[in-house]
Amino acid sequence: MIDLFINGKRLKSSSGETRNIIHPADGSIVEVAQEATNGDVEKAIKSAQLAFETGPWSKTTNAHRSSVLKRIAELLERDKASFAKAESKDTGKRFIEAEYDMDDVIKVFKYFAELISQQTNRKVNVDRENVESTIHYEPVGVVGLITPWNYPLLQASWKIAPALAAGCTFVIKPSELTPSTTSLLMDTLTEAGVPDGVHNLVLGSGAVAGSPLSSHPDIDMVSFTGGLITGKKIMAAASETVKKVALELGGKNPNIVFADADMDAAIDNALTAVFLHSGQVCSAGARLLVEKSIHDKFVNEVARRADLIRLGSPEDSFAETGALISAAHRDKVEKYVANAISEGAKLIAGGKRPTESHLQNGFYYRPTVLDNCNSKMQCVQDESFGPVLTVETFETEAEVIALANDTIYGLAGAVWTKDIDKAQRVANQLRHGTIWINDYHPYVPQAEWGGFKQSGFGRELGPMGLAEYQEAKHVWQNLKPGPSNWFDGKEQ
Numbered sequence: 411m412i413d414l415f416i417n418g419k420r421l422k423s424s425s426g427e428t429r430n431i432i433h434p435a436d437g438s439i440v441e442v443a444q445e446a447t448n449g450d451v452e453k454a455i456k457s458a459q460l461a462f463e464t465g466p467w468s469k470t471t472n473a474h475r476s477s478v479l480k481r482i483a484e485l486l487e488r489d490k491a492s493f494a495k496a497e498s499k500d501t502g503k504r505f506i507e508a509e510y511d512m513d514d515v516i517k518v519f520k521y522f523a524e525l526i527s528q529q530t531n532r533k534v535n536v537d538r539e540n541v542e543s544t545i546h547y548e549p550v551g552v553v554g555l556i557t558p559w560n561y562p563l564l565q566a567s568w569k570i571a572p573a574l575a576a577g578c579t580f581v582i583k584p585s586e587l588t589p590s591t592t593s594l595l596m597d598t599l600t601e602a603g604v605p606d607g608v609h610n611l612v613l614g615s616g617a618v619a620g621s622p623l624s625s626h627p628d629i630d631m632v633s634f635t636g637g638l639i640t641g642k643k644i645m646a647a648a649s650e651t652v653k654k655v656a657l658e659l660g661g662k663n664p665n666i667v668f669a670d671a672d673m674d675a676a677i678d679n680a681l682t683a684v685f686l687h688s689g690q691v692c693s694a695g696a697r698l699l700v701e702k703s704i705h706d707k708f709v710n711e712v713a714r715r716a717d718l719i720r721l722g723s724p725e726d727s728f729a730e731t732g733a734l735i736s737a738a739h740r741d742k743v744e745k746y747v748a749n750a751i752s753e754g755a756k757l758i759a760g761g762k763r764p765t766e767s768h769l770q771n772g773f774y775y776r777p778t779v780l781d782n783c784n785s786k787m788q789c790v791q792d793e794s795f796g797p798v799l800t801v802e803t804f805e806t807e808a809e810v811i812a813l814a815n816d817t818i819y820g821l822a823g824a825v826w827t828k829d830i831d832k833a834q835r836v837a838n839q840l841r842h843g844t845i846w847i848n849d850y851h852p853y854v855p856q857a858e859w860g861g862f863k864q865s866g867f868g869r870e871l872g873p874m875g876l877a878e879y880q881e882a883k884h885v886w887q888n889l890k891p892g893p894s895n896w897f898d899g900k901e902q
């Protein structure tokens with residue numbers, strides 16, 4: 411049973427309601443989670459608010475918080491296997507992938523521990539004698555954190571580590587489909603020395619358990635990772651109380667392949683770009699833009715290799731990727747593919763559920779390649795968030811830049827070519843938050859992550875990822891005060 415965690419204590423929902431957590435690989439129940447009511451969320455927000463106001467966390471030194479973050483990283487290293495197992499059960503991803511995610515989570519805590527230990531107040535040169543002017547970096551306050559199901563603990567760590575480093579207190583609501591590892595993390599934080607009230611966990615649906623985090627007057631900032639439609643609702647709700655908002659939303663990410671690219675590398679990475687974690691990756695390279703002269707050779711090979719991808723459960727050591735998160739999500743992906751075909755896309759791989767008997771109870775879907783697409787088609791513009799690649803062709807550099815920017819999103823993209831000047835020229839003109847040249851997917855906690863346009867705003871990771879959780883306060887101190895003589899005080 412996964413309970414709520416409020417002010418250092420495990421609690422049941424005040425309604426007694428619970429929710430079954432389903433294993434995507436076979437549909438079995440892996441956990442049961444409490445379903446918070448509005449009243450439970452209110453309690454969690456009050457706990458975070460009291461902890462922020464009374465301290466000690468919000469008033470501790472950077473050095474202290476850095477040492478606690480380092481301890482969190484050590485404890486996560488110790489408990490890596492149990493976290494990875496829980497993540498695999500909730501998401502259906504391979505155990506080894508969940509372990510890679512844990513390595514990344516640990517790096518994130520280490521990075522923010524280091525970053526906060528180096529931060530000092532900034533002296534400002536005001537060109538005035540006897541004045542000291544300083545910028546202080548203070549915690550934003552109580553933050554509401556809302557996370558998705560694809561990388562549950564990793565997405566949570568991108569928010570929790572900088573929030574703690576800054577001295578904020580928080581209430582987190584993980585996806586109702588994947589709450590296990592975020593819940594485990596609450597105990598890790600306590601063990602590492604985070605005081606009661608600083609970290610609070612509510613569980614349940616977005617509408618009930620999530621929405622107060624964007625509307626409650628005692629929340630100072632809401633940081634959200636998820637879909638565009640939800641992001642818009644959160645931004646609208648937050649405007650009532652003028653909260654700070656950070657949004658990490660979807661993407662429809664162009665993967666551009668020029669004819670002079672290293673073919674083997676580009677083909678292999680085109681598959682990883684889109685089919686990693688069965689396409690349930692915000693930065694998935696789901697939109698292949700391939701130069702016309704190499705289209706047939708390149709795309710036929712991508713389709714051939716897509717058909718060879720082995721699906722399976724986290725326990726299946728032979729599997730290369732797993733199931734989709736839920737039956738409802740697979741239904742959505744199936745509709746997306748049917749719609750793409752009706753728009754004129756040509757199905758050249760996948761487009762169906764697997765036939766193997768051992769995969770019948772899970773929410774599997776074959777890696778799918780749709781050729782003959784163009785940027786007017788809905789399948790090119792909409793995110794499927796599944797294992798589906800759309801293919802378009804181009805003939806010139808200018809054309810491909812225009813195509814790659816012809817999207818409401820702007821999260822990530824890649825350029826494949828041996829011509830480094832061309833690669834840089836294209837990268838400079840793409841309106842996306844991350845551009846890989848002759849690579850796809852790597853990211854590091856030291857570098858900012860986030861979107862242009864409707865992929866959101868604000869940045870996670872890097873120095874800007876810490877700044878999101880801080881207010882800059884200017885303190886001006888006159889060391890030799892005297893009259894300003896603006897008003898002369900004389901009677902007329």
Ligand code: NAD
Nearest residue numbers: 557558559584585616620621636637640658659660661692
């Ligand atoms: P989602 O928007 O359905 O849900 C995300 C979270 O928001 C969940 O915890 C959900 O319960 C909650 N929620 C739903 N309605 C809410 C409301 N009205 N108020 C407050 N919270 C609410 O998204 P999802 O299906 O969980 O995740 C998939 C989406 O996330 C995709 O669009 C993907 O691209 C995006 N994503 C983006 C990034 C990024 O870094 N930009 C990373 C991962 C996922």
